[in-house]
Amino acid sequence: MIDDLHTLRSFVAVVDCGSVVAAARHRGYSTAAVSRQLGRLQRRLGVRLFEPAGRGIRATDEGRRLADEARQLITQVRIFEDAASAIAREATATLPAPKALSASDGSLLVTARTPSQ
Amino acid sequence: MIDDLHTLRSFVAVVDCGSVVAAARHRGYSTAAVSRQLGRLQRRLGVRLFEPAGRGIRATDEGRRLADEARQLITQVRIFEDAASAIAREATATLPAPKALSASDGSLLVTARTPSQ
DNA sequence: GATATTTACGGCCCACGTAAATATC
DNA sequence: GATATTTACGTGGGCCGTAAATATC
Numbered sequence: 001m002i003d004d005l006h007t008l009r010s011f012v013a014v015v016d017c018g019s020v021v022a023a024a025r026h027r028g029y030s031t032a033a034v035s036r037q038l039g040r041l042q043r044r045l046g047v048r049l050f051e052p053a054g055r056g057i058r059a060t061d062e063g064r065r066l067a068d069e070a071r072q073l074i075t076q077v078r079i080f081e082d083a084a085s086a087i088a089r090e091a092t093a094t095l096p097a098p099k100a101l102s103a104s105d106g107s108l109l110v111t112a113r114t115p116s117q
Numbered sequence: 118m119i120d121d122l123h124t125l126r127s128f129v130a131v132v133d134c135g136s137v138v139a140a141a142r143h144r145g146y147s148t149a150a151v152s153r154q155l156g157r158l159q160r161r162l163g164v165r166l167f168e169p170a171g172r173g174i175r176a177t178d179e180g181r182r183l184a185d186e187a188r189q190l191i192t193q194v195r196i197f198e199d200a201a202s203a204i205a206r207e208a209t210a211t212l213p214a215p216k217a218l219s220a221s222d223g224s225l226l227v228t229a230r231t232p233s234q
Numbered sequence: 235g236a237t238a239t240t241t242a243c244g245g246c247c248c249a250c251g252t253a254a255a256t257a258t259c
Numbered sequence: 260g261a262t263a264t265t266t267a268c269g270t271g272g273g274c275c276g277t278a279a280a281t282a283t284c
Contacts, residue, residue, distance in 0.1 A: 002194055005120045006249095020264065030251055035265060037249090046205040055258045055263045062204045069200045076193040077119055083186045087179045088163040123274095137239065147276050152240060154274090172238045172283045 002044075005077060007037040008070050011049070014038060015059045015067040119161075122194060124154040125187045128166070131155060132176045132184040 002008070013023035014034065024034040042049050049063035059067065119125070130140035131151065141151040159166050166180035176184065 002198055003122045004249095005122065021262085031264070032252080032266080033250055039265085040249095045201040047201060047208065052257090052264085055261095057264075062208055066197075066201055066204060069197045073193050073197045076190050080183075080186045080190045081119055084162040084164060084183055087183060091164065091179055138237085148239070149241085149277080150275055156240085157274095169239085169282090172236095174239075 005074070007041050009074060010034050010037045011041055012067050012070050012074065014050075014057075015064060018058075019056045122191070124158050126191060127151050127154045128158055129184050129187050129191065131167075131174075132181065135175075136173050 010023060010027055010029065013026050014020055017023040017026060020034050020038070021031050024031045027034065029037075038049065045066070047062050047066060048060050049066065050057040051060055052058075127140060127144055127146065130143050131137055134140040134143060137151050137155070138148050141148045144151065146154075155166065162183070164179050164183060165177055166183065167174040168177055169175075
């Protein structure tokens, strides 16, 4: 079960950049972090995504195919986020202002529990 | 930036079930966990997703709209996972057997670093 | 009092960064 | 020796579950 979108973004970045170091710089991670992300993803999917090539790595055919699927998924994420942003702007009166976001842990689902119905 | 699919699944579950307790049971979480997930999601999106209704809660119009978007996103996740499974089965010879998965932390990207090219 | 959501508290796991090791050029 | 990936190690943040608090019926 896929749950981590960061890893998926890094995966696509590595395929696009052609190297872990370049992808890590792009994403603001250390190279070690991205290397581990790839390893975890690879194990979870059970697919060999990269193979060594000279000093670096190169995506396998399967890796490139899955990267295409991952891009579509990321596109859908973007669509969701855009929809959320649009709704947030449109209903900016409903949540007047995030104010302080005082609660450190709380959910603040209901700020003022209005009577009912 | 959305990164947590667990929360999105819980969000849809709450909208579908109509209550936090039912959704939590479905997803195998405590009610407190799901309540916090909703609160975090709501803050991150800047959208009021639920409002109190009697003893429980009820999705707002915006919440229902975003739940629809979330369902599409989750569908795309399913598509990605299915593609990965298909590729994993198809190329089951490339990764002969997960064997022991001995490494506790390592990425195992390259099990045997073959010469080059 | 029963049901439902939220908050407080404590703890654990996971993923990260730094640094060292390994490998190719 | 320089570049690139991986591994070892320690640490901090995030998320969870339990339990208590709050609110509605």
